[in-house]
Amino acid sequence: MPELAWVNGKLSGLAEAVVPCLDRGNLFGDGVYEVVRVYAGRPFAQERHLRRLKKSLAAVQIEAPLETRELDLQVRDLITRSGIGEAQVYIQITRGAAPRQHAFPRDARPSLILFVLKVETDFRWRETGCQAISLPDDRWAHCHIKSLNLLPNVLAKEKARSKGAQEALFVAGGGAKVREGSSSNVFALLDGKVVTPPADGHILAGITREIFLELAETAGLPVLEQDLSLAELLEAQEVFFTSTVSEYLPVSELDGKRIGTGHPGPKGQELYALYSQLCQTGDGS
Ligand code: PDD
Numbered sequence: 001m002p003e004l005a006w007v008n009g010k011l012s013g014l015a016e017a018v019v020p021c022l023d024r025g026n027l028f029g030d031g032v033y034e035v036v037r038v039y040a041g042r043p044f045a046q047e048r049h050l051r052r053l054k055k056s057l058a059a060v061q062i063e064a065p066l067e068t069r070e071l072d073l074q075v076r077d078l079i080t081r082s083g084i085g086e087a088q089v090y091i092q093i094t095r096g097a098a099p100r101q102h103a104f105p106r107d108a109r110p111s112l113i114l115f116v117l118k119v120e121t122d123f124r125w126r127e128t129g130c131q132a133i134s135l136p137d138d139r140w141a142h143c144h145i146k147s148l149n150l151l152p153n154v155l156a157k158e159k160a161r162s163k164g165a166q167e168a169l170f171v172a173g174g175g176a177k178v179r180e181g182s183s184s185n186v187f188a189l190l191d192g193k194v195v196t197p198p199a200d201g202h203i204l205a206g207i208t209r210e211i212f213l214e215l216a217e218t219a220g221l222p223v224l225e226q227d228l229s230l231a232e233l234l235e236a237q238e239v240f241f242t243s244t245v246s247e248y249l250p251v252s253e254l255d256g257k258r259i260g261t262g263h264p265g266p267k268g269q270e271l272y273a274l275y276s277q278l279c280q281t282g283d284g285s
Contacts, residue, residue: 002083024098031148034091035090038089044279056145084118093110131253144199154182156168187268189239233254234257247276248271
């Protein structure tokens, strides 16, 4: 079951894959990416991920090196070749390799990197609930673009880790507006309603978020996409994060304060059960 990479048409083992040092992804973070989960050898919600990738590319004016249909087939081919059933696929497109100058190069060809990895996420927090810390959102104003510029997210996650927490929550306006986790979206259960901050450019419009919202509606739970303050979150019955990799991550403690009962709450668990079922039985389109 080899972890494989496909870099600009060249197939290799992941450890052998190389990217030119002049690649602008390397030099400037000048590119965008997606992470797709694979369940039982099938990519989940790939159509949605490729649609978002197309939007990210358009937002940073990078031309897609492959048509969506071809990219879809290429990803499926790599998954099949790897033979890994429970995997993550990483898809990265950059503006390509060119002499280092900030302005767009005239004739660089966008580069495409794909790789398939085994899933090695620590899922024990899903059973117990995780600890999270809040911190000021010091990122740029275009967080809807899934860009390679993840340094603030990396620093936030490391800050969480250094404090014994598992996720960091970006909050703007001195606590007035909760945004999202360092690599996840956030939900709260407030007065029986499922509430999540709006996808207005300050957060990534997560695919898992989108599917959780659809599942909540189908399950007849009241759903609201609206601004949430940190104070509201601290008083919520439940708080949880969602992402492609972690899927559902309930929060038992935020900034040292117990959330709800201090255990994963029933509504989040109900939604996660529906999500899991979909991952096993559907393609998430
Ligand atoms: N990150 N917000 C941020 C900042 C993220 O990086 C992610 C996911 C999400 C959740 O999006 P989705 O549900 O589409 O995975 C929200 C991926 C998984 C990563 O960088 O590994």
